[in-house]
Amino acid sequence: MTQTGSTQTPSSGPTHGSTQTSGSNPISGILPRPSVAALPAYAAGKPPVPAEGLTPFKLSSNENPLGPVPAAAEAIATGQALHRYPNPGAENLRAVLAEHLQVPFEDIVTGTGSLGALTQIINTFAGTDPSGHQDEVIYAWRSFEAYPIVVRTAGAKDVTVAVTGDGRHDLPGMLAAITERTKVILLCTPNNPTGPALSHTETEEFLQQVPGNVVVVIDEAYQEFVRSSDPVDALDLYRRYPNVVVLRTFSKAHGLAALRVGYSIAGQPITQHLRKTAVPFGVNALAETAAIASLQNLEQVQERVQQIVEERQRVTTALAGAGWQIPETQGNFVWLPLGEAAADFAAAAGAQALAVRAFAGEGVRVTIGEPEANDRFIALCRTYSGTGAAG
Incomplete structure (x- = not known):
């Protein structure tokens, strides 16, 4: 049976905050920034x-119904020194990832899930300039529900390009949407929630037409599940295109959603700035230990x-x-x-x-x-x- 539905742009939410009361004491005049009041709520x-x-x-x-591998679960259960702060930048995990992915240690920046890592990217490269002009971030829609929240919270303007009738990114449409104010483009592959994945060929053709000063984020939260004939090799693209950032997570394939471990991979001209916006101690000690154990039992x-x-x-x-x-x-x-x-x-x-x-x-x-x-x-x-x- 053929099902069709309209593609909607991200809701802007209410434009004004409402005054609330608590008992007999009215609360008035306490309002967030207008851009925050207008944010859609994550559901x-x-x-x-x-x-x-x-x-x-x-x-x-x-969520992964099978949960984490036994070694990761054991690492959580036997966690020690909970009174100590974790590594500031998840240095142990980054070292293991660097060896596993064959990338430089300094090219990896961790975050609280891939969403935390994405927030660092947007906060670093898109916002509102001193003259009050908004930078632009392009992404497909419908796509990951948090995109408009992250972009607008940073003070940037989201530019959405409707997915095609079969739920795929309209890459020509996204290229056409680029302006001098475009700072970041988000490619969600496989696309959440519609499912299709980009091919390596079409992604590289896209990158060849994107200005080199625009950051292109390849969001690969589900990349382990891809079984297409021409899967995106995002690590190859990051090595050859200095403006590419790869985004990954331990929440899905590794079954560690509750621990919130994600990371980005990019060249050091990008990561040197990402580390400034990364929350110190963002990946907790148990999460770091479990993620390492999972990588060590990748089979x-x-x-x-x-x-x-x-x-x-x-x-x-x-x-x-x-x-x-x-x-x-x-x-x-x-x-x-x-x-x-x-x-x-x-x-x-x-x-x-x-x-x-x-x-x-x-x-x-x-x-x-x-x-x-x-x-x-x-x-x-x-x-x-x-x-x-x-x-």
Whole structure:
């Protein structure tokens, strides 16, 4: 069944803060900066609501249902010296990453998840200049929900380019959006929440046309799940294009979402500035130890990723057999472009004790979870009869 939904730009939120009262004491005149008041709120995936006779499953946050490898879990459990500050810049983890990725130690900057690392990049290179003019940051939309929040908080202007009908980046459109005020371009691959990944060929052709003074961030939060014929080799691109920054995380493939460990990779002309905006001690000691243990057991991580990829294939094959037409996904999730029926489908999933992530008026993102959860999701898709649905 073909599902179509309109592509919406990021909500600007309310333009004015409301005055609140607490008991009999009115609170007035305490307002944030106008740009903060206008920010959209980040909506995290909600937990499932229990239903009688059904095991609840959370498929709303793209979490790894298999969790971390045993060595990483053990590292957390045996953590010591909690009264001591962690390494200021996660130096031990950076050393292991540098060896693993074959990149210079100084080219790595850690952050609290890839979102923390991204925040450092935007705060460093985009904002409002002394004359009051806003820098511009270009990204696809719909894409990662935090992009507009991070960009606008920094005082920059977001410039969105709608994804194509099949959920892919419109790279020609993004090139056309570049102006003299463009400072950063964000490429989310695979794209969250729609799923398609960029190819290496098209990404390099894109980079060849981007001015060298514009920072291009290749956001690879889900890169371990990619099984395309021409996957982006972001490390190769960073080595050959000085304006490329690679963004990665331990939250997804490594199953360490609760610990918030991410990092960026870029040349030292970029990282020397990123370290100025990095929060000191941003990666805590337990997180650093667990991430190192996970890297040292990478074969086990890859085995778990492969299990999820195989489940993803099973789910997408079943959906196709049920008549659904969805974008090709290379992440650990699928996108149902339900349009106005998104909230209705999420409610139907909720009745089956499945928490999914609905984007109002656009679609629903569903994480590849435990086999039992995936079976229940498939069954729902085969029988769903809401607005615009198959069956």
